[in-house]
Amino acid sequence: MVAGPLVVPAPAPPDIDVLAATFGLDATGAEVVRAATRHVVVFPASRVRTFAVPGGTTGPRQEAAVAALLADAGVPAARRLAGPAPIDGWLVTAWREVPDVDRDAVADPATLAALAARLHGTTGVLDPRGLVECDPLGAGLAQLEVAIPAGRTTDDELGILRRAATRLEPVWAAAVERARALAAAAGRGDEVDEADLAVDGGAVLHGDLHAGNVVIGRDGPVLVDLELAGWGPRSYDAAPTVAFVRWYGRPDDDLDAFDGAYGAPLTARAREHRLDEVWALWSTCWCVANRHRSAAMEDEARLRLVTVDTGEAPRPWALR
Structure with missing residues (x-):
């Protein structure tokens, strides 16, 4: 089973400006496109989207490891830019569009x-x-x-x-x-x-x-x-x-x-x-x-x- 329970963060998912500063993104036109247990923000000016999940899970690190493996293997899959980074009780990864x-x-x-x-x-x-x-x-x-x-x-x-x-x-x-x-x-x-x-x-x-x-x-x-x-x-x-x-x-x-x-x-x-x-x-x-x-x-x-x-x-x- 998954290692460790998820911890529900408080108070809220990371702010767009905080995400932009963390990953060096242009926040122009950025918007939340999914507000769920996987919180997704699109940064169109940087052609990047971020995915945030509640902290306390190994999921984002596993996802990053698999993404690196698939990139090395040349499999057509999403390419990670950075992360996971801990932000306000969430783990956040940034992915190229x-x-x-x-x-x-x-x-x-x-x-x-x-x-x-x-x-x-x-x-x-x-x-x-x-x-x-x-x-x-x-x-x-x-x-x-x-x-x-x-x-x-x-x-x-x-x-x-x-x-x-x-x-x-x-x-x-x-x-x-x-x-x-x-x-x-x-x-x-x-x-x-x-x-x-x-x-x-x-x-x-x-x-x-x-x-x-x-x-x-x-x-x-x-x-x-x-x-x-x-x-x-x-x-x-x-x-x-x-x-x-x-x-x-x-x-x-x-x-x-x-x-x-x-x-x-x-x-x-x-x-x-x-x-x-x-x-x-x-x-x-x-x-x-x-x-x-x-x-x-x-x-x-x-x-x-x-x-x-x-x-x-x-x-x-x-x-x-």
Whole structure:
């Protein structure tokens, strides 16, 4: 699980002028574009955006480590400028904007799969020892440490999420262990089934791979929001696509499109090993932690809590 609980900062997220001074940015036209558990400010004059999360978590340092690894490997992903820096009880990182983003372009399942294949193919040969591990359940529970002081989530609702995490912990642990065993066998020079390696093997994962975390820039699609990235079982990067079909009402064709572009039945394996449920729990915890932000988020949190509790969605999920 995530090392150490999140600490809710007081009084407020870092001021724009403080962020600008810390990172040497031009504050002209700067604005807050997301006021949630991950507080995001855009500095258009410097072509930089900052991400702040409550202090007391290792997440930003892990994100920075993965970003450096992906930069060295040439994977098209967000590039860190500086940080994490502790500011007013928050940990803040600064990231370069992707050049010439097409705001109307949306990554389809084939694009997501192609990015996953490149990411996994580049990093799957790395020795997993010493690499930051992807930990979606720990990240989800850490979100609840933010939700509790906000006072909008009942003990019964917190119990639903914690029981789900307990139920899914062996599911995630088994997937990680399969990846570790394959990595160990390959490292020893043992004969390894390539089909198993393609879907169960380990690599650096994005950890939250859906269309909202990919932007289409001047040089093509780029992975952004690496907050959950780390080493783990490859099929987990297909879990959001499976969850979007299962809970958001996306067409089944998305699964075939993803697997076809990836070159292996990644979504099938994610379904088989219930990794879509792992991702859904992380996503639900995030939504619950941010439910006070709007009426729509509150409604979505209630919907997801019912889904996690019963295994059935009364209606399609909407927010990402």
